[in-house]
Amino acid sequence: MLTLPHGRLLLVLGWLLVLATVAGSLMPTIPKVSGLPGDKVLHFLAYFGMTIWFAGLYPLRRLWLIAAAFLVLGGVLEILQGTLTAHREISGYDFLANSAGIAGACLLAVLGLSRWAVRLEAWVTRRAAVNPP
Numbered sequence: 001m002l003t004l005p006h007g008r009l010l011l012v013l014g015w016l017l018v019l020a021t022v023a024g025s026l027m028p029t030i031p032k033v034s035g036l037p038g039d040k041v042l043h044f045l046a047y048f049g050m051t052i053w054f055a056g057l058y059p060l061r062r063l064w065l066i067a068a069a070f071l072v073l074g075g076v077l078e079i080l081q082g083t084l085t086a087h088r089e090i091s092g093y094d095f096l097a098n099s100a101g102i103a104g105a106c107l108l109a110v111l112g113l114s115r116w117a118v119r120l121e122a123w124v125t126r127r128a129a130v131n132p133p
Helices: 007-026 039-057 060-084 092-110 113-130
Strands: none
Touching: 007 039, 007 060, 039 060, 039 092, 039 113, 060 092, 092 113
16 A cells, blocks of 8 residues: 555545445345436446545556456456345446446546545645644
């Protein structure tokens, strides 16, 4: 992991994102709420968010490992949806949406978004220097 003043907190928040995704994926049913994006958009956003989050916490050379881990997670969760839930099924389209989110995050990470945590820490440090407690 990168050396960040709030790195452990950011890591915990990242794992909470993963746990929320796992819990949401294994819920027996997803409540239908008007105004929320479609199922595939939610898959894309969840895997995009997790991938870009962890890409910001680790060196860019680890991006392939982060992407592979989330691809495996998406595949395992699709299988578990089909075997552990009564009202959900395995969906190749969901897996494709997950994969597209991971790929999009990887592309943006390589283009510079992987430095989000470093930039955030620098901003927090500047703010603390300007506004001491």
